[in-house]
Amino acid sequence: TMNRGGVAWGTWGTALALALVSLLAPAAAETVAQLNGASSVVETQPTHDFSSGVLSCTVWAYPERKSGEEALASFAQSDLLKSATLGWSAGKFYYRDDHSGVVETNKTYDRKEWHHAAMVATVEDLGVYSDASGTQPAHRRVKIYVDGEEQIDLVTVMPDLSTAVFTVGSEHRGGQRRAHFKGSVDEARAYASELSAAQVAELPFEKPPRGSKI
Secondary structure: OOOOOOEEEEEOOEEOOOOOOOOOOOOOOOEOEEEEOOOOOEEOOOEOOOOOOOEEEEEEEEEOOOOOEEEEEEEEEOOOOOEEEEEEEOOEEEEEEOOOEEEEOOOOOOOOOOEEEEEEEEEEEEEEEOOOOOOOEEEEEEEEEEOOEEEEEEEEEOOOOOOEEEEEOOEEEOOEEEOOOEEEEEEEEEEOOOOOHHHHHHHHHOOOOOOEOO
16 A cells, blocks of 8 residues: 555556655655645656556646646656656646647646546557567557546657656656646556556545645
């Protein structure tokens, strides 16, 4: 199990690692992390775990700002120039990468309320390949879920994540940290596998966020 305010990754149902970084010492049985919107982030070391192109991430988020792009969870390629990002902006959740730009949900959500967001990426073979041998399809189908419901479904070209850095609270773009998130996050997780729609729908209702914030 995970204290809130940490990050883990794993296949569905089995964590491969415990909290990689904890943002605060638990003041109660559960903890929630407060991000300041300027510098605080949680980040993993570079990993090859997402090299298959199939990945998922989930996070509870409590947004505070009224406007501006803010990254909730992001996968960056090893040189930190490009990322695939799940984010929040002015009442909408979004997906962003350099190929598709920003794709927002049609539905608008209230800030200063808890929402559960998820991103799931799978391989989409459209006959375009990222390697000379023609074995690595370039395209990915990305789905964004909010509060257990699918809100975005698109086909895109994600960055090269053969070696990836997973970040909560900002994204890497052009070698710099951008789009810092201001608010609270909880139960941020990355999976080297596809979460089904049924699994994503179940996650928000397993452990409602509660605890101490800093």
